Amino acid sequence: MNAPRLQGLKVALVYPPYGPVKNEPGIKTVKENYGIFPSLSLLYVAGILENAGVEVLFLDSHAHEWTLEETVRKLKDFGPDYIGYTITTYLFFQTLDWIKAIKAQVDVPTIVGGVHLSIYPRETLTHESIDFAITGEAEVALPEFLWAHTQKLPLENVKGLAYRVGGPTAEGGRVLVTENADTVDVDLAPFPARHLLDNTIYHSFISKRKNFSCFITSRGCPYKCIFCEQGSKAFRARSPKNAVDELEMSIKEFGIHEMDFFDSSFTIRKERVIAICDEIKRRKLDVIWAARTRVDCITPDVLKAMQQAGCTRIYYGIESGNREILKVLKKSTSLDVIKRVVRDTKSAGIDTFGYFMVGNPYDTPTTVRQTIRLALDLDLDYAQFSKVTPMPATEMYTMLMKQTGRDYWREFVLNPHDDLVPRPHCDMTDEEIQRWTRLAYLRFYYRPSMMKRRLAAVESMDELVRSANTAWKMVADYKLGEDATGMEVVG
Numbered sequence: 446m447n448a449p450r451l452q453g454l455k456v457a458l459v460y461p462p463y464g465p466v467k468n469e470p471g472i473k474t475v476k477e478n479y480g481i482f483p484s485l486s487l488l489y490v491a492g493i494l495e496n497a498g499v500e501v502l503f504l505d506s507h508a509h510e511w512t513l514e515e516t517v518r519k520l521k522d523f524g525p526d527y528i529g530y531t532i533t534t535y536l537f538f539q540t541l542d543w544i545k546a547i548k549a550q551v552d553v554p555t556i557v558g559g560v561h562l563s564i565y566p567r568e569t570l571t572h573e574s575i576d577f578a579i580t581g582e583a584e585v586a587l588p589e590f591l592w593a594h595t596q597k598l599p600l601e602n603v604k605g606l607a608y609r610v611g612g613p614t615a616e617g618g619r620v621l622v623t624e625n626a627d628t629v630d631v632d633l634a635p636f637p638a639r640h641l642l643d644n645t646i647y648h649s650f651i652s653k654r655k656n657f658s659c660f661i662t663s664r665g666c667p668y669k670c671i672f673c674e675q676g677s678k679a680f681r682a683r684s685p686k687n688a689v690d691e692l693e694m695s696i697k698e699f700g701i702h703e704m705d706f707f708d709s710s711f712t713i714r715k716e717r718v719i720a721i722c723d724e725i726k727r728r729k730l731d732v733i734w735a736a737r738t739r740v741d742c743i744t745p746d747v748l749k750a751m752q753q754a755g756c757t758r759i760y761y762g763i764e765s766g767n768r769e770i771l772k773v774l775k776k777s778t779s780l781d782v783i784k785r786v787v788r789d790t791k792s793a794g795i796d797t798f799g800y801f802m803v804g805n806p807y808d809t810p811t812t813v814r815q816t817i818r819l820a821l822d823l824d825l826d827y828a829q830f831s832k833v834t835p836m837p838a839t840e841m842y843t844m845l846m847k848q849t850g851r852d853y854w855r856e857f858v859l860n861p862h863d864d865l866v867p868r869p870h871c872d873m874t875d876e877e878i879q880r881w882t883r884l885a886y887l888r889f890y891y892r893p894s895m896m897k898r899r900l901a902a903v904e905s906m907d908e909l910v911r912s913a914n915t916a917w918k919m920v921a922d923y924k925l926g927e928d929a930t931g932m933e934v935v936g
């Protein structure tokens with residue numbers, strides 16, 4: 446990758462704490478108990494920087510619950526030349542608060558990156574506390590930017606960069622966005638720098654082993670579901686050897702024995718998946734793992750290979766129990782395929798986790814009931830019900846912009862606030878959607894059969910406490926019997 450060497454340079458990466466926001470797809474109780482995950486995005490950035498010779502301080506203030514003061518103290522002790530943050534559109538205003546407060550006390554250039562910057566680089570750079578943005582993947586762009594900036598070379602030659610010229614935008618300054626950086630060869634990307642973390646502190650609400658971490662073996666997605674921006678990114682997969690090398694290193698060097706694979710759809714290429722599984726078995730890696738995929742990318746031989754290689758859970762994007770809505774979402778699958786694949790997965794000895802959405806275009810209480818009914822009938826081991834959030838750079842968001850003539854997220858980034866972005870073609874109010882989502886959880890998890898299953902599956906005291914906590918909060922927050930949807934709460 447011919448990265449310029451940057452020895453002597455110091456960069457701190459900060460992952461600020463974050464909490465629920467109004468546009469949050471998850472309901473509060475579930476969100477609060479979801480677990481603590483490392484920022485894979487920032488770990489990639491740390492790997493890229495170290496590979497280029499930079500000294501990196503990684504501050505996961507979210508996981509460690511470090512206050513702003515503690516974080517600033519650590520930053521001052523380190524004395525960085527730059528501070529970097531990963532940004533998501535939803536959490537922009539929360540992250541920005543930390544960026545501003547840190548900049549006021551450690552005044553070095555701020556660099557930001559993340560998918561958000563490929564969508565709203567100009568709007569983001571109107572905030573003076575942010576100096577530079579990497580607008581795409583950082584593998585090439587970040588070392589080139591740091592080289593050019595430290596050597597005082599012209600920045601317009603750095604691909605994949607956004608920066609201000611001529612002062613603050615409010616006083617006539619302009620934001621320049623250079624041409625997109627070239628696509629990265631995913632097999633050449635440095636591994637996430639997990640050695641910079643205390644890997645013992647991470648867990649999910651259903652993780653069973655320590656240490657726990659997250660992992661990705663491919664980028665982008667060839668499908669075009671209308672609610673997801675990943676379909677706009679070309680699918681690029683790592684070779685089985687490269688992916689399993691990282692897995693092996695995580696086990697041997699950092700004691701990681703449970704991995705959550707965050708590929709958009711892990712099983713898109715069947716032969717690659719089987720090769721990864723064979724490689725895990727050949728190296729006798731002591732790891733259990735979970736992966737996300739689509740029901741129409743699964744076959745019995747893939748399931749068998751995955752189970753034999755330590756896969757204990759598959760997350761399926763099922764989304765809705767209504768055929769017409771599945772078509773609107775461009776899920777291009779049928780209820781029959783969903784039912785068959787969930788059955789096959791369970792027969793293969795792998796737990797099933799279904800993702801569902803409430804508040805889709807044309808959703809009504811009737812279609813939401815169908816969704817809840819499907820989740821119950823499938824007899825999934827876990828289900829997640831999310832309130833629809835039209836995310837930027839998705840077809841669903843374009844629908845909303847056409848319907849309303851507004852670019853809500855753009856306004857949100859220019860003038861950060863926590864107002865709700867409406868949902869396109871959905872007559873249900875946010876309160877109704879919230880209520881249905883909670884009801885869906887209660888219907889799903891508080892059935893006697895499910896409670897029995899959960900208790901039987903609990904492997905440690907820690908896990909039991911986590912589940913009981915979530916369950917108690919969910920019930921305590923819900924006024925049983927006052928629900929207006931007409932569905933009983935515990936079936």
Ligand code: B12
Nearest residue numbers: 482484485486529530531533534558559560561579582583
């Ligand atoms: C793993 C993951 C998580 C994990 C770990 C967090 C993380 N970001 O790693 C968990 C579960 C914690 C999580 C949480 C959330 N996530 Co998330 N997550 C992902 C996922 C699946 C993979 C990220 C990844 O590592 N990709 C691989 C790397 C190589 O790509 P990358 O992340 O784009 O990073 C590259 C560049 O963007 C850039 N870059 C990224 N950050 C930075 C920072 C600097 C300083 C620089 C220079 C460059 C740079 O360089 C990287 C290397 O090339 C992505 C979707 C995806 N497939 O990418 C969503 C995604 C990033 N998440 C998203 C969201 C919305 C969230 C949440 C807000 C969800 C929620 N409701 O709570 C939170 C926010 C947490 C936070 N504070 O960042 C959105 C962001 C959309 C947007 N418009 O901003 C994405 C794109 C998924 C989606 N389509 O909705 N997430």
Ligand code: SF4
Nearest residue numbers: 666668670673676709
């Ligand atoms: S939801 Fe999944 S399958 Fe659909 S575009 Fe996004 S990543 Fe691809």
